[in-house]
Structure formats: structure tokens, C-alpha cells
Amino acid sequence: xxxxxxxxxxxxxxxxxxxxxxxxxxxxxxxxxxxxxxxxxxxxxxxxxxxxxxxxxxxxxxxxxxxxxxxxxxxxxxxxxxxxxxxxxxxxxxxxxxxxxxxxxxxxxxxxxxxxxxxxxxxxxxxx
Amino acid sequence: xxxxxxxxxxxxxxxxxxxxxxxxxxxxxxxxxxxxxxxxxxxxxxxxxxxxxxxxxxxxxxxxxxxxxxxxxxxxxxxxxxxxxxxxxxxxxxxxxxxxxxxxxxxxxxxxxxxxxxxxxxxxxxxx
DNA sequence: TTTTATCTACGAAAATTTTCGTAATAAAAT
DNA sequence: ATTTTATTACGAAAATTTTCGTAGATAAAA
Numbered sequence: 001x002x003x004x005x006x007x008x009x010x011x012x013x014x015x016x017x018x019x020x021x022x023x024x025x026x027x028x029x030x031x032x033x034x035x036x037x038x039x040x041x042x043x044x045x046x047x048x049x050x051x052x053x054x055x056x057x058x059x060x061x062x063x064x065x066x067x068x069x070x071x072x073x074x075x076x077x078x079x080x081x082x083x084x085x086x087x088x089x090x091x092x093x094x095x096x097x098x099x100x101x102x103x104x105x106x107x108x109x110x111x112x113x114x115x116x117x118x119x120x121x122x123x124x125x126x127x128x
Numbered sequence: 129x130x131x132x133x134x135x136x137x138x139x140x141x142x143x144x145x146x147x148x149x150x151x152x153x154x155x156x157x158x159x160x161x162x163x164x165x166x167x168x169x170x171x172x173x174x175x176x177x178x179x180x181x182x183x184x185x186x187x188x189x190x191x192x193x194x195x196x197x198x199x200x201x202x203x204x205x206x207x208x209x210x211x212x213x214x215x216x217x218x219x220x221x222x223x224x225x226x227x228x229x230x231x232x233x234x235x236x237x238x239x240x241x242x243x244x245x246x247x248x249x250x251x252x253x254x255x256x
Numbered sequence: 257t258t259t260t261a262t263c264t265a266c267g268a269a270a271a272t273t274t275t276c277g278t279a280a281t282a283a284a285a286t
Numbered sequence: 287a288t289t290t291t292a293t294t295a296c297g298a299a300a301a302t303t304t305t306c307g308t309a310g311a312t313a314a315a316a
Contacts, residue, residue, distance in 0.1 A: 010273060014218055028293080045275050047294070052273095066282060067293060080230055083219050088231065090142055091211050096235035100228050101248055102208055103216065107224035111256070114249050120229055121242050128239075138303060156263080173305050175264070180303095194312060195263060 006074065006082050007056055012049055017079065020059065020072040027067055132185070134202065134210050141181055144174070145207065148187065148200040155195055 009017060019034045020026055026034075032046040050070055053059045061068040092099040104117075137145060147162045148154055154162075160174040178198055181187045189196040220227040232245075 011218065012274065018218075018221060042276060043293095044277075048275075048296085049273095051295075077230075080219055080227075081234055083215075084227065084230055084234065087211075087215050087219075088235070090139065091208055091215075093146060096231045097237060097241040097245065099208075099212065100231055100245060102205075102212055103224045103228055104245075104248055104252060106209055106212065107216070109225060109252060111253060113225040114253055117225065117228060117232075118246065118249060120232055121246060124232060124237060125239060125242055140304065170306060171263090172307075176266085176305075177303095179265075 004057075006078065007058060008082060008086065009053075009058060009074075009079065013053055013058060014079075014083075016046070016049060016053065017058065017072055017074070017076075020070060021076045025069050025071045027064075027069055029067075031070070134206065135184055135186065136210060136214065137181075137186060137202075137207065140177055141186060142207075142211075144177060144181065145186065145200055145202070145204075148198060149204045153197050153199045155192075155197055157195075159198070 015035065016031055019031050023030065023034075028043070028047045028050055031050065032041065032043050035041045035046060050059065050061075054061055054070075058072070058074055059070045060073050061070045088094060088096050088099050092102075109117075143163065144159055147159050151158065151162075156171070156175045156178055159178065160169065160171050163169045163174060178187065178189075182189055182198075186200070186202055187198045188201050189198045216222060216224050216227055220230075237245075
């Protein structure tokens with residue numbers, strides 16, 4: 001049995017994963033159209049990236065007639081988890097709390113969101 | 129007057145900044161010794177990186193006899209802020225709350241830290 | 257004084273990531 | 287049937303980041 005340590009996607013790969021997570025399934029054309037909304041990018045560039053992601057098993061694909069339909073293999077949650085852990089280590093020397101405090105201080109957070117977070121804090125405290 | 133958009137340090141540069149933030153001031157030798165605690169790295173590699181960082185104005189340095197003493201120019205807080213914003217955008221599509229919830233769920237957080245965060249939430253709510 | 261060790265500068269190799277051009281193929285349009 | 291369009295595969299160029307070797311200078315040690 002092979003055990004794969006999860007692969008950290010590059011920045012460009014993450015962009016594509018975001019689109020696949022949002023769309024569920026998509027062709028290279030669709031992904032490229034989405035990417036093109038925010039920046040200039042050639043079709044074959046996107047194609048190549050998605051081929052690489054296929055080799056790395058970040059995405060799967062099925063033959064749909066002449067073209068391929070891609071889908072993310074890695075989940076949004078597990079990828080966020082992986083990247084978040086690395087980010088906290090690299091940028092906040094491992095302190096999730098420090099990062100949380102900065103994030104809440106920097107960004108605009110609604111009362112509703114604040115309450116959600118409070119509820120989570122209560123649950124964490126109860127559980128420990 | 130020139131206005132510089134803050135530069136995003138690379139991963140290796142961030143490692144070095146962390147050491148400089150911790151030590152205040154340091155020679156290449158000291159930084160390299162710290163880096164060597166966690167991984168194999170040649171002296172001239174560290175030297176070159178710090179020279180590049182000097183060019184980029186991420187660090188300053190003073191002649192101290194024969195060698196240079198380096199110091200971070202960018203602050204820990206502003207760098208964390210910069211990287212955090214980019215990270216939230218790239219990984220959580222801009223939702224700080226989503227990221228905070230994941231971070232708190234994933235990591236071990238003490239009761240004391242939970243209370244600190246609660247206090248912050250209260251302050252944010254009062255202010256808005 | 258001579259040798260050894262340590263430091264900087266610098267160029268370039270190596271590794272990684274991103275971009276793109278070209279060719280082959282097949283479908284769609286004329 | 288022929289032409290145009292859209293797709294994949296693939297190699298390689300370009301860009302970025304990391305690593306390291308070598309040379310030259312200066313201090314420290316022998």
C-alpha cells in the first residue's frame with residue numbers, strides 16, 4: 001500500500017483548484033475563461049498546468065468525446081488545512097492564536113460572523 | 129517622493145526575517161547557524177540570500193569592522209499583515225472568518241488564549 | 257612573517273514554476 | 287470535400303528562486 005503525503009499545490013495550481021472547487025467539473029476552456037477574468041493567460045498555459053496537476057493527482061479527468069472534463073481530487077478543506085498549517089508555521093512561528101488575532105483585527109467582520117466564532121470558541125472549551 | 133509597495137518575501141527570505149526579528153541584529157554567520165539547526169544550508173547560500181534581501185531593502189546592514197551586521201527593515205507585524213491578506217485571498221477566497229474557524233478547529237488552543245480571543249471579539253463589536 | 261581561517265562579492269549552475277509555440281487530430285462549418 | 291476552429295500532447299523557453307564555487311581581502315593564529 002502506498003501512502004501519499006499530500007502535495008502542496010503551487011500558487012497557480014491553487015488558483016485552478018479554487019475554480020474547480022467552485023464549478024465542480026470543468027474543461028480547460030472553462031477554467032481558462034475564469035482565469036482570464038482576472039489576468040492575461042494563454043490557453044495552452046492553463047492546459048499545461050492542468051496536465052501537470054493531473055500527473056500529480058491533484059485533479060482527475062474523464063474523456064468526454066473530444067475533450068477532457070477535469071475535477072479536483074483533493075478537497076478544499078484538506079488543502080486549506082494543509083496550507084494553513086504551513087502558513088502558520090512559516091509566518092506566525094506556529095501560533096494560531098497570534099494569526100487569528102491579526103486576521104480579526106485586520107479584516108472587516110460582521111456581528112453575525114463574530115457570533116459564529118464565539119460559538120466555536122465555546123465548543124472548543126467544552127470539549128477540552 | 130517614492131512610494132514602495134511592500135515586497136512579498138520569498139519562503140527562504142521569510143525564514144531569515146524570522147531569525148532577524150528574533151535576534152534583533154545578526155551577522156550572516158549567526159543567521160546561518162540558526163538555519164542550520166533545522167536544515168542543511170551552505171554559508172554562502174545564506175550570504176547570497178541576505179545580499180539579495182539587502183538590495184530589495186528587506187534588511188539593512190552596518191559595517192562592523194570586517195563584517196556586516198544585519199537588521200530587518202520591514203516589521204514583523206506589517207509583513208504578517210501583508211502575507212496574511214494574500215493568503216486569505218488565495219486560500220480562503222477572501223473570507224477571514226472561514227480561515228479563523230479552520231485555524232481554531234485544527235490547532236490546540238488553551239483556555240487562556242480562547243479568552244484573549246473573546247476579549248478581542250468584544251472589542252471589535254463595540255467599535256463597530 | 258607566513259599560514260590559516262573567515263568574511264564579502266559575484267557569477268553562474270541547479271531547481272522549480274510558469275509560459276508559450278508547434279504539431280497532430282478531430283470536429284464543425286462552409 | 288475543403289477549410290476553419292478547437293482540442294490535446296509535448297518540448298522547451300522564460301522567469302523566478304535557491305544553491306554553491308571561486309576569488310579577493312582582512313583578521314587571527316602559528
